[in-house]
Amino acid sequence: MIRLHDTMARSKRVFEPADPKRVTIYVCGPTVYNRAHIGNARPPVVFDVLARLLRHTYGQDSVVHAANVTDIEDKIMAAAAAEQVPIEVITERYARFYFDDLAALGVPKPDVVPLATGQIPEMIAMIGRLIEAGHAYAAEGHVLFDVPSWPHYGRLSRRPMEEMIAGARVEVAPYKRSPADFVLWKPSSAEQPGWDSPWGRGRPGWHIECSAMIEAHLGETIDIHGGGLDLEFPHHENELAQSTCAHGGAPLARYWLHNGMLSMAASKMSKSLGNVVSVGELLARGDKGEALRLALLSAHYRQPLEWSDQLVAQSKATLDRLYRVAGDAEAGEADPGVVDALADDLNTPLALSRLSAIDHRPTLRASAALLGLLGEASTSWFQGEGDSRVDSLVAARAEAKKRRDFAEADRIRAELADQGIVLEDGPGGTIWRRA
Numbered sequence: 001m002i003r004l005h006d007t008m009a010r011s012k013r014v015f016e017p018a019d020p021k022r023v024t025i026y027v028c029g030p031t032v033y034n035r036a037h038i039g040n041a042r043p044p045v046v047f048d049v050l051a052r053l054l055r056h057t058y059g060q061d062s063v064v065h066a067a068n069v070t071d072i073e074d075k076i077m078a079a080a081a082a083e084q085v086p087i088e089v090i091t092e093r094y095a096r097f098y099f100d101d102l103a104a105l106g107v108p109k110p111d112v113v114p115l116a117t118g119q120i121p122e123m124i125a126m127i128g129r130l131i132e133a134g135h136a137y138a139a140e141g142h143v144l145f146d147v148p149s150w151p152h153y154g155r156l157s158r159r160p161m162e163e164m165i166a167g168a169r170v171e172v173a174p175y176k177r178s179p180a181d182f183v184l185w186k187p188s189s190a191e192q193p194g195w196d197s198p199w200g201r202g203r204p205g206w207h208i209e210c211s212a213m214i215e216a217h218l219g220e221t222i223d224i225h226g227g228g229l230d231l232e233f234p235h236h237e238n239e240l241a242q243s244t245c246a247h248g249g250a251p252l253a254r255y256w257l258h259n260g261m262l263s264m265a266a267s268k269m270s271k272s273l274g275n276v277v278s279v280g281e282l283l284a285r286g287d288k289g290e291a292l293r294l295a296l297l298s299a300h301y302r303q304p305l306e307w308s309d310q311l312v313a314q315s316k317a318t319l320d321r322l323y324r325v326a327g328d329a330e331a332g333e334a335d336p337g338v339v340d341a342l343a344d345d346l347n348t349p350l351a352l353s354r355l356s357a358i359d360h361r362p363t364l365r366a367s368a369a370l371l372g373l374l375g376e377a378s379t380s381w382f383q384g385e386g387d388s389r390v391d392s393l394v395a396a397r398a399e400a401k402k403r404r405d406f407a408e409a410d411r412i413r414a415e416l417a418d419q420g421i422v423l424e425d426g427p428g429g430t431i432w433r434r435a
């Protein structure tokens with residue numbers, strides 16, 4: 001039995017999917033215009049553990065995990081203008097970095113990764129339905145969601161309207177009927193990227209993309225909607241309003257999960273390196289991806305997490321010890337104590353302490369896999385010191401092949417080939433060497 005803390009209910013609830021053969025989970029993804037901060041990696045790592053638990057419980061093929069990529073947004077346009085390149089140059093570059101960073105942290109690509117620019121017709125259709133239903137209006141090339149038209153607005157974040165207006169940092173705009181109204185569609189100038197719509201050439205607001213993608217790929221009501229606590233308001237409140245109003249009152253998600261924020265313990269970061277914060281920088285200085293992953297899972301996901309060099313060093317030491325115990329054993333059956341800890345609202349600190357007490361090698365390997373840990377053979381973990389990024393990518397490729405995601409496996413092989421790394425698949429796993 002899995003229990004999850006549901007933000008909407010403000011309590012832990014027994015998890016019951018609508019259809020145990022198709023458990024649906026959606027997590028808001030990145031806006032791709034710069035390198036991912038280590039804090040940006042917390043939600044993908046946390047919700048990857050949840051997806052592993054759900055697959056363990058309901059079956060490998062019974063979970064559909066979706067996460068979007070926002071590839072049209074004003075910050076992207078600003079980055080493209082600064083480099084004088086089309087937005088695709090920016091978005092493709094940083095999406096690649098993002099998924100490579102996550103692969104190094106043992107996070108496979110979700111089953112469905114829709115791009116905002118690939119979903120414009122669905123967004124336009126949903127906006128049209130919101131206008132028809134009296135929940136949105138067009139004004140001066142914009143379309144706005146009419147917040148007072150839906151009396152339940154604010155029920156997820158439970159904030160008073162005045163605070164929500166201030167929190168949304170709403171610009172004073174003459175075309176808004178209420179200051180709380182938010183943008184569904186906005187006009188683009190001739191130089192700006194844009195798409196034709198019934199309201200003129202323009203581009204979508206940020207919130208509508210998640211509602212349209214969830215509808216297109218997962219359905220009107222999903223089992224789990226996840227994301228960082230910073231998205232609860234206004235982003236998730238707005239998604240909820242849009243989807244519910246577009247679907248005649250059908251709820252958007254049966255369970256809402258939010259992870260706590262990561263803070264930097266600035267004084268504890270090593271002085272020589274300064275405030276190292278991006279995943280790419282941490283990997284480049286030699287931190288192992290799996291150690292970063294373990295560090296991100298060291299606190300309960302709902303709690304804040306203070307990031308420091310010491311935390312990474314401790315996590316590395318813990319993994320060294322676990323790899324020594326596990327040796328090169330094959331995975332067996334997972335330990336019920338570890339499964340129970342994760343089933344209790346993803347209690348990763350308890351799961352990790354139970355993991356440390358396991359001395360049966362196949363049980364340790366299988367239990368660690370639920371947390372996405374011990375992804376390598378022990379020999380390669382200890383041999384590979386200094387080559388952690390290559391090891392992590394090789395492990396991510398093995399994961400992809402296990403999931404039968406051969407496109408992703410081939411992509412990782414090609415990426416390593418670009419770096420002069422040759423892979424050789426054998427009966428005992430994959431070994432790599434420099435060409």
Ligand SMILES: [Zn+2]
Binds near residue numbers: 027028029210235239
């Ligand atoms: Zn979203």
